[in-house]
Amino acid sequence: MRDIAPTIAIPTRPYGGDVRQVTADHARCITREQVLESPQLLRAIIATTPECIKIVAGDGTVVHMNPAGLKMVEAQASAAVEGRCIFDLIAPEHRDTWRRYHERVCDGESLAWEFDIVGLKGARRHMQSNGAPLRMPDGFVAQLAITRDVTETKRQTERLGHAERRSRDLLEALPAAIYTTDADGRITFFNHAAVELAGRTPNLGDQWCVTWRLYRPDGTVMPHDQCPMAIALKEKRPVRGAEAVAERPDGTRVPFIPFPTPLVDGAGNVTGAVNMLIDISQRREAETQQRVLLNELNYRVKNNMQMLNALLRTAQREAASEDARAVLGDACQRVVAMASAQQSLYNAGSPDNFNARDLLEAVCSSAKQSFDRKVTIVCEQAHGEIANDAAMPLALILNELLTNAVKYGMRESEGTVRVGLTRDDESCVLYVEDDGPGFDFEEARRRSSGLGLVVGLARQLGGRLAVQRTPGARCTVRFTAR
16 A cells, blocks of 8 residues: 655635645645755755866866856866866955965864956956865865955945045035034034144044034024034034134134035935035134225215204305205205115115115204204104115105105104005005195195206116196106116
8 A cells, every 4th residue: 555645735815715625746846955965966055056166286286167157168168167266266465365265174273265266268357266075984074155246236335435536536626614524513624725724633432523523603502412513413404504613723813614414325315524614714804894894985975964964064055146045955864865875775784785774764854953853753653674776875865855844744743654665576656645734746746856856866776757636746756777
């Protein structure tokens, strides 16, 4: 009676249900013992392995090499290699090293090393070998080695190393102070400019910053773990617009602007950061010098305008006719308006723009002092900034319209005048409005040289003057915004 083959249960569906019985006659099985005892299977594994498997005798003779190894050395068949000395395939400059490692393996060590080979057709490849001693029962000693072709890996590593060296050389050549950190903020690189700015040579591994001590622009101490680089890494974002002051070990201080930027890998994980420190010492010195010159210029302009105003006032008092005194009085008031504009530009401290409200309030305040009536001037709205070259024309226009509103728009000895300066994307509108009876523009223009001046100044700004009854008078000048 023959043995009954064992049965194997195979599910017909992934998640249970009926099963069918299949005998081992229908599904051939192989046991672990059969695998270990099968020389055919072992030969198949060696033949199909994509890495070089070779046996090298103690004297360097190649005993066996699998097909992957034959391909690596550009051999068409095993006969081209087996029986030859392995040193015929090793690059000449690597033979002594290979021989030493081979001898140590044959003496019983398991070792790994790298070397170059030169194939039978002349191709040079870089190999990584893991060798182990092979001792046969008959006393035969050899090296059993598994060797991988790592030529492309080496080339990529060399390319990366070359790119890294080029990057470091580039960073070193830059005049700005630059340093890099790992993800924990520990310094991994700094260039010579960073050493010069810090006044010291940092240590690789220092955390957050290359400087000795840090201060905020207001002079308070800035702990290193609160510096912009620390914030950039902790919050995983670039930091812009910050300023700091570095104190060197010799006590000198350097104001600078940092540009810390986290570095991320393909998965979005922060791997480190790079920081560029821009020394703004010269800028600060230039700003200080500019402020000194601006103060001097403002002082001289103010003095000249005060002197001119004093001369006009003297001439006004000495004038024989009423008309002359009126003209000189208007001239005095216009000089005061220009002085108010000048002061607004000085207070703004900007080379390009001034604040609209500052100008309106300054001109209204100076104009009010010259009126012989009880006038209330209300600055209703004024916001934004306007180009500096519009300051003088606007101050003179506003002064003339205020004077006109008081002269012709107030029936009583007191009243209110409202002013404002609005703007949109394309234009600005200056308005002066009173509660008086209003006036005819053409008739008033014939009587008042000031309105003619307003028309000319409005044209200079690329705008025009308009007058409306509200039922009082509302004078507006719309001009191009800059």
